[in-house]
Amino acid sequence: MKNKLNADIIDVANHAGVSPATVSRSFNHPDKVLLSTRKRIERAIAQTGYIRNRAAQAIQGKRSGTVGLIVPTLDNAIFSNLIQAFSEEMRLHGFTMLVTTHGYDLKDEYLLLRSLLEHRVEGVALIGHDHSDETYTLLERRNVPVVSMWNYKEDSKISCVGGENDQAGRAIAKHIVDLGHTEIAIAFPSVKENDRARDRKHGVLAYLAEAGLTVPVHRQIETVYSIANARNSAAELFEMQPRPTAVIAGNDVIAQGVIYAAQAKGLDVPNDVSVTGIGDFSGSASAFPSVTTVRMRPNKVGKIAASLLLERINGEDETDPSRIKVAVEVKSRESTKRCC
């Protein structure tokens, strides 16, 4: 009964005068242990300063108590809400989250997945549907519970929870068209390896086309995901003749950049130009002017995705993918106005 630096289950057992198995049981099946012995064990745990070793537990081929999350980036607000919601739900159920970022590089994503699997995560959450073949193959081969967040897709290979980004694009385009705008510009991030942005952009352009409106290439700007970049890239938009009366941005951060760019040119939003985002990030409703956008409900998505994943983790058999659609909805606010 030496005083090791880090007590193990045997030390605790000795201290409590029981066998290691009983200590183990009191953790994993407390109902199968007499209350009095459980008390004794608890005291022994406190005395020895014992902390369970999940690694030793995980090695039994069972629960590691972890889930993996792979996101493109943590560096901005996009995924913050989603991750927070997902994380909280997971924690509520006793899971710890391993988080990694691939910086929109799907080659990297595969490597990250591998490393998560090395840690024997019990489930994996990804963003969207653009993943490398290797990623999909590995997922299937290992038969890991997995869920894709943020984009609903009717025929997704894996379970998914999210809004229809295509619909989001159409909806916001409709909003602008309904307001009578015809001189329209768009500002989107790169759609490479990013199905969310691609779907949104496609939805916007498709709706506009159906409405008989085309957006000339010089009015389609591409910008990376930051207010600064969006503001810079958008500046040129307001020098064109004729000046666009509406700018549809791929997300709220870009929209905010566009608004700043307009204001810096002395233009008023929405009187001189209407601007829309997609996402309804926290802050968009409180900005001045508040930003018209499409609500995507990241909290809901994160929470549902976590539940779905937990179900899969605890479930016996792997059924077909579940797909849960979270409704998107245009939030009309101060940054848009009837045209001209």
Next chain:
Amino acid sequence: MKNKLNADIIDVANHAGVSPATVSRSFNHPDKVLLSTRKRIERAIAQTGYIRNRAAQAIQGKRSGTVGLIVPTLDNAIFSNLIQAFSEEMRLHGFTMLVTTHGYDLKDEYLLLRSLLEHRVEGVALIGHDHSDETYTLLERRNVPVVSMWNYKEDSKISCVGGENDQAGRAIAKHIVDLGHTEIAIAFPSVKENDRARDRKHGVLAYLAEAGLTVPVHRQIETVYSIANARNSAAELFEMQPRPTAVIAGNDVIAQGVIYAAQAKGLDVPNDVSVTGIGDFSGSASAFPSVTTVRMRPNKVGKIAASLLLERINGEDETDPSRIKVAVEVKSRESTKRCC
């Protein structure tokens, strides 16, 4: 040599015609294995689809390949940059990050720390210096490499990397005083269990006091960390008589909310009122008006903290805490102007 679902090291060994020990070695001490056998093993790995089991590795009492990160929240931009930088550096060195959030509840933080230790993280990163006694005790008792990010403190119990938040507060207060403002208001988050906010606020008030300025209580508003809340809480500020000519906010998000509140009241920033933040979050420089703030260099802090932690993890002996001060610097921008 059956085709198990998930190959283990023995399957690989059989496939390669070597012993498990050699396979293990080729992972952990590749230089101790003949190149030719290593090749053979690699092929076997590919064929079997083997993925290392870190849990089994960690159980040897050695490397788990993980580090833990405990932050107050992921839900907003504050820590995004910091986390991203920290995470990237860790990943570069082969570590995977376990992330948890405590929602500014230090009781919870302790529990989270315990759960991270259950997973045998090799090191832990925390935010700031406000932690429960239990947390500090546990850290010391287990002798876990640990680093505190985001606030420099000369006499911290544990290693730390960050700017001096007290100085940040003083610096921004000086900026406002130098511009001739005397009717000053402040808008800060709760300083309970949050040493960063407390130090900043203290710095601001201390500097103002030294300059002979006091901020009456009704001009000290408390707001939670969001643009929406800040905007709401700040609204009353602009109804007071005399109206403050400057508002010092505890961070950039709150500053942005204050700016919107002012604009919504028809006030011009900075002509009617100057507003400052602290933090220089991404976006603050590109806002319109751009926000005068104090640069805290989250990327630098995150990266340095990671390096420090890695040093500790790899280092033989635990020396005294290292403390690295990252210089803070006022960024004077459009949201502030000489008074009256």
Next chain:
DNA sequence: GTGAAAGCGCTAACAG
């Protein structure tokens, strides 16, 4: 340079 064998800390049967 490689293999055999003895655990790492814990859990899941199986007895009792």
Next chain:
DNA sequence: CTGTTAGCGCTTTCAC
């Protein structure tokens, strides 16, 4: 309800 036993998958001496 509790103890005994036999591993989980891997790493690390120690021989060879």
